[in-house]
Amino acid sequence: MFIRTHAGAICGIDAVAVTVEVNIAGGGLGLYLVGLPDNAVKESEQRIRSAFENSGERMSGRKVVVSLAPADLRKEGSGFDLPIAVGILAAMGRIGAAAVEDTMFVGELSLDGRLNAVRGVLPLAICAREAGLRRLVLPQANAAEAAVVEGLEVYGVGTLADTVAFLNGEKPLVPQPVTAYDAAxxxxxxxxxxxxxxxxxxxxxxxxxxxxxxxxxxxxxxxxxxxxxxxxxxxxxxxxxxxxxxxxxxxxxxxxxxxxxxxxxxxxxxxxxxxxxxxxxxxxxxxxxxxxxxxxxxxxxxxxxxxxxxxxxxxxxxxxxxxxxxxxxxxxxxxxxxxxxxxxxxxxxxxxxxxxxxxxxxxxxxxxxxxxxxxxxxxxxxxxxxxxxxxxxxxxxxxxxxxxxxxxxxxxxxxxxxxxxxxxxxxxxxxxxxxxxxxxxxxxxxxxxxxxxxxxxxxxxxxxxxxxxxxxxxxxxxxxxxxxxxxxxxxxxxxxxxxxxxxxxxxxxxxxx
Incomplete structure (x- = not known):
């Protein structure tokens, strides 16, 4: 099954929208990452596998190909863990495809499935709004920083299991209130x-x-x-x-x-x-x-x-x-x-x-x-x-x-x-x-x-x-x-x-x- 979701890559002090494409098919085993990932992104496979096991999920037994587009832009950092994991779960049918279409995901996964904070969240939130996406799902620790961007629903989550439950409508979350700048x-x-x-x-x-x-x-x-x-x-x-x-x-x-x-x-x-x-x-x-x-x-x-x-x-x-x-x-x-x-x-x-x-x-x-x-x-x-x-x-x-x-x-x-x-x-x-x-x-x-x-x-x-x-x-x-x-x-x-x-x-x- 083929699924497409959204992430972002930092370039200078701005961010570039990245499309995470996941395809699960026969013809082999394992997870294959393409699209110029750096070492931190390549290592996400082990973090994702462990997070799945400790969150009650299972990795597909078939060949999983993950493409990070545009392919000529180098992808750096651990913030791609969550969008890749969500894309894989959606391609496996564990998450509804419609739930990931208009959402950007950012976050680093711990081995036990918790979400760790990442840097560069504010430019990523601005990028999500400019790309026409409706919401941003990210670690709870980064939610206040991202919520300064108006016109974007920001949801802070604590674990991969909470993210799956939220996307499937099993655990409603309230968007982070917008924190506007107050000079006074x-x-x-x-x-x-x-x-x-x-x-x-x-x-x-x-x-x-x-x-x-x-x-x-x-x-x-x-x-x-x-x-x-x-x-x-x-x-x-x-x-x-x-x-x-x-x-x-x-x-x-x-x-x-x-x-x-x-x-x-x-x-x-x-x-x-x-x-x-x-x-x-x-x-x-x-x-x-x-x-x-x-x-x-x-x-x-x-x-x-x-x-x-x-x-x-x-x-x-x-x-x-x-x-x-x-x-x-x-x-x-x-x-x-x-x-x-x-x-x-x-x-x-x-x-x-x-x-x-x-x-x-x-x-x-x-x-x-x-x-x-x-x-x-x-x-x-x-x-x-x-x-x-x-x-x-x-x-x-x-x-x-x-x-x-x-x-x-x-x-x-x-x-x-x-x-x-x-x-x-x-x-x-x-x-x-x-x-x-x-x-x-x-x-x-x-x-x-x-x-x-x-x-x-x-x-x-x-x-x-x-x-x-x-x-x-x-x-x-x-x-x-x-x-x-x-x-x-x-x-x-x-x-x-x-x-x-x-x-x-x-x-x-x-x-x-």
């Missing part, structure tokens, strides 16, 4: 960290506010204990809430990577990723033998924090160039080519020298000028050029640390950031894919970053004095545009340009000398 609920949950905890550091806090408002990259240079990490970890608290579209895209990435909690629906907080400096290129950028999103994609719509920046391998840091410019990553290998989004705010922190105390107000640096230059030289010029704001973070005076008055809270700063983002949203409403000032191209810079005579002359003098590149020239204009937006000004002034130039500390030729 996200706002009501306070952050564990707050800028009110930060004493002093007015320049650094101002720079981070600008970075949050315009989506700019930041590099903080300062001695150990000056507060670089503390400041960086509080940046997400002043970023605008995720829009429903951003929440869906962010959740898809974390779902494919297997990083999302099983009981959650859409992610409600912007991600903050802080990989260790021993992270490899593949872990940072993505890819691998079985392609997975890297840290730059896990930080999409959020913050990527690289602490101790010079300690990262130079070749590892250089792979950041493309995503910083293009806001996406294309990973090409012999077997596949996938694209992951990577629109993040880069926040990096580093010491000013090997001993850490160059330019310290009270401690003496023991490094020679040459060693300071070599240490700073671990960060290449092209990468440094792609960072908009360079901030020198100085230690806080003891008097400020013991001050009773807290700093400005994150909620107040966030209101200013949200207002500036609203101005940018209106500015770029007709430009697809552009949401912040940091994403403006050359044509947009010409239109939205016009400079008066005084501003243009000031920027020209800075270009000559500090030997700035053309890329730095454009980035200064973008930062100045954000400063003007925070102030509610339509036009960029010379003061905005001066402040933006002041954030190019490491472009000055006197650093480390």
């Amino acid at each position: 609920a996200e706002e009501s949950v306070p952050f564990a960290e707050d800028f009110a905890d930060v004493r002093g550091q007015s320049v650094a806090k101002r720079a981070l506010e600008i970075a949050a408002a315009g989506g700019h990259n930041v590099l903080m240079v300062g001695s150990p204990g000056s507060g670089k990490t503390m400041l960086a970890r509080r940046l997400p608290t002043i970023l605008p809430p995720l829009t429903p579209e951003e929440a869906l895209e962010t959740t898809k990435i974390h779902s494919v990577a297997g990083k999302i909690g099983r009981a959650c629906g859409l992610m409600t907080r912007r991600p903050f990723c802080a990989p260790h400096h021993l992270t490899s290129q593949v872990a940072l950028i993505g890819g691998g033998q079985s392609p997975n999103p890297g840290e730059v994609s896990l930080a999409h719509n959020g913050v990527l924090f690289l602490d101790e920046l010079p300690e990262f391998g130079r070749s590892t840091l250089e792979v950041l160039r493309q995503p910083l410019e293009e806001k996406r990553v294309v990973v090409s290998r012999a077997r596949y080519s996938v694209e992951y989004p990577a629109n993040f705010i880069l926040v990096a922190a580093m010491n000013p020298c090997p001993c850490g105390y160059y330019n310290h107000p009270s401690r003496e640096c023991i490094c020679s000028p040459g060693s300071v230059q070599r240490y700073m030289g671990r960060i290449s010029g092209p990468l440094m050029d792609r960072i908009d704001l360079h901030i020198e973070v100085t230690p806080v005076a003891p008097g400020e640390l013991s001050a009773a008055a807290p700093g400005e809270p994150s909620a107040v700063i966030r209101e200013r950031v949200v207002r500036a983002r609203e101005v940018q949203a209106e500015r770029f409403r007709d430009v697809p894919g552009v949401h912040t000032n940091a994403m403006m191209n050359s044509a947009m810079l010409t239109e939205y970053c016009r400079l008066d005579t005084a501003s243009a002359a000031l920027l020209e003098r800075a270009m000559t004095r500090f030997a700035l590149s053309a890329r730095a020239y454009d980035r200064i204009r973008r930062v100045a545009r954000t400063i003007a937006d925070l102030a509610g000004r339509e036009a960029i002034t010379a003061a905005d340009i001066a402040e933006a130039i002041n954030y190019r500390t490491l472009d000055r030729g006197t650093w480390g000398r």
